[in-house]
Amino acid sequence: HEVGHYLGLFHTFQGGCGSDCSTSGDLICDTEPHQFPTNECRDMEGCGTPDPVSNFMNYSWEICMNRFTPEQVRRMRCTLEQWRPDLGRPSQACSSLCPGDFDGNGLVDGQDLGLLFVSWGEYAGVLPCADLNIDGVISGADFGLMMLAWGSCPVDPCIGIECDDQDECTVDYCVNGNCVHARFDICGGVCGSESAGNCDEINENPGCNDEDCCTQICEIDPYCCVVVWDATCRNKALSGAYPGCND
Numbered sequence: 001h002e003v004g005h006y007l008g009l010f011h012t013f014q015g016g017c018g019s020d021c022s023t024s025g026d027l028i029c030d031t032e033p034h035q036f037p038t039n040e041c042r043d044m045e046g047c048g049t050p051d052p053v054s055n056f057m058n059y060s061w062e063i064c065m066n067r068f069t070p071e072q073v074r075r076m077r078c079t080l081e082q083w084r085p086d087l088g089r090p091s092q093a094c095s096s097l098c099p100g101d102f103d104g105n106g107l108v109d110g111q112d113l114g115l116l117f118v119s120w121g122e123y124a125g126v127l128p129c130a131d132l133n134i135d136g137v138i139s140g141a142d143f144g145l146m147m148l149a150w151g152s153c154p155v156d157p158c159i160g161i162e163c164d165d166q167d168e169c170t171v172d173y174c175v176n177g178n179c180v181h182a183r184f185d186i187c188g189g190v191c192g193s194e195s196a197g198n199c200d201e202i203n204e205n206p207g208c209n210d211e212d213c214c215t216q217i218c219e220i221d222p223y224c225c226v227v228v229w230d231a232t233c234r235n236k237a238l239s240g241a242y243p244g245c246n247d
Contacts, residue, residue: 008079012057017047030069041223063222091127098153100146108149190225191215199237203229212244
């Protein structure tokens with residue numbers, strides 16, 4: 001979502017409903033207009049057409065967002081080419097943890113200073129690591145940044161730590177040297193559970209007791225399996241549109 005903004009995209013609900021997609025809304029014609037942000041996974045159809053629930057530039061839940069449209073992709077490519085060309089420039093492989101450590105020995109020291117002076121001046125083509133401020137010339141400004149980083153490089157406390165707990169229902173990652181195992185609540189549990197209640201009734205819980213019916217509906221509307229099996233979910237189960245619910 002934020003990368004989309006960085007590359008020139010508005011929210012899909014920018015400006016609300018409009019008749020001319022080239023002058024209203026998000027100014028992109030293959031995203032459906034909608035009046036308000038979609039703060040969950042359901043389609044409100046506030047402008048008479050389906051809301052772009054799966055679009056990264058909406059405010060849907062992350063579980064629902066999975067796509068940019070072709071015209072959004074073209075807008076981002078145009079931004080890259082015309083307004084942020086430095087992002088597409090080839091560069092040397094540089095240390096992201098310790099800018100200024102050109103030889104990769106964990107120190108910003110005299111050896112790196114020598115490499116800075118060897119590269120001094122303007123250059124063309126591949127972006128060198130020594131251009132620390134990426135202004136197209138290696139100069140006193142880069143020397144100043146190097147002096148600020150002088151000494152030992154910081155050590156990433158997560159290097160070498162393996163956090164995978166082999167649980168398909170957790171997202172595992174390291175923060176400040178400690179493993180975090182964030183449980184993905186929709187994983188594995190709510191569809192087919194007898195305690196979840198009947199699919200053709202409103203329940204106080206997410207999911208319902210018919211696994212096939214529940215799975216088919218939650219693929220379309222994850223709200224039913226993440227928050228609660230409400231009237232919308234029940235109506236889907238009774239609609240006849242989901243083969244798994246017709247048993």
